[in-house]
Amino acid sequence: MPEELVQISNGADEGPFEPKIVAFFCNWCTYLAADLAGTSRFKYAPNIRVIRVMCSGRIDPQFVLDAYAKGADGVLIGGCHPGDCHYQEGNYKAYRRVQVLKRMLEEFGIEPDRFRLEWISAAEGDKVRTVVNDMVEKVRALGPLCLAAPKEAVAEEVAA
Numbered sequence: 001m002p003e004e005l006v007q008i009s010n011g012a013d014e015g016p017f018e019p020k021i022v023a024f025f026c027n028w029c030t031y032l033a034a035d036l037a038g039t040s041r042f043k044y045a046p047n048i049r050v051i052r053v054m055c056s057g058r059i060d061p062q063f064v065l066d067a068y069a070k071g072a073d074g075v076l077i078g079g080c081h082p083g084d085c086h087y088q089e090g091n092y093k094a095y096r097r098v099q100v101l102k103r104m105l106e107e108f109g110i111e112p113d114r115f116r117l118e119w120i121s122a123a124e125g126d127k128v129r130t131v132v133n134d135m136v137e138k139v140r141a142l143g144p145l146c147l148a149a150p151k152e153a154v155a156e157e158v159a160a
Contacts, residue, residue: 019073019139021048023132024063026056028086029122030078036125044129045136048076056080056117057090061101064115068105068147074114074139076131081119091119113138114145 025031031052037044053059056079067075077098079091098117105115118131 021074022067022072023050023076025078029080030120032122033120033124033128037128042129044132047136055090057093073145077117
């Protein structure tokens, strides 16, 4: 479990809602694209917390669930374009996991716009800006993620 997730829930909740988005970026493509966006001075929302992973295929579904549990309002996964993975098939593995995670998150009541997979190459700094800004706007429109189970449901589970 990445230690970076600890910082999500810290901080004051003052003023209008600003979403907290955790981004798991592939070291070889999407992370370099985010670096390019920064060095090119592209402006994008500061609501994202980037966690660099060696490959999008190495993202354990538990990382995504833990991000939500620790206060993230959205999760973004960025990887190499299919066929361009540094580890040959890592992005295909990520794609399969994301499909399962989407169904699981839907069962948990988490809206589909709060979870996203994007293929972004190292040369696509502008795409990082576009994707991040788009996701922040969609999550902002959805409002804060509330994962607390209704007390009645918990009481029924305990009584059963």
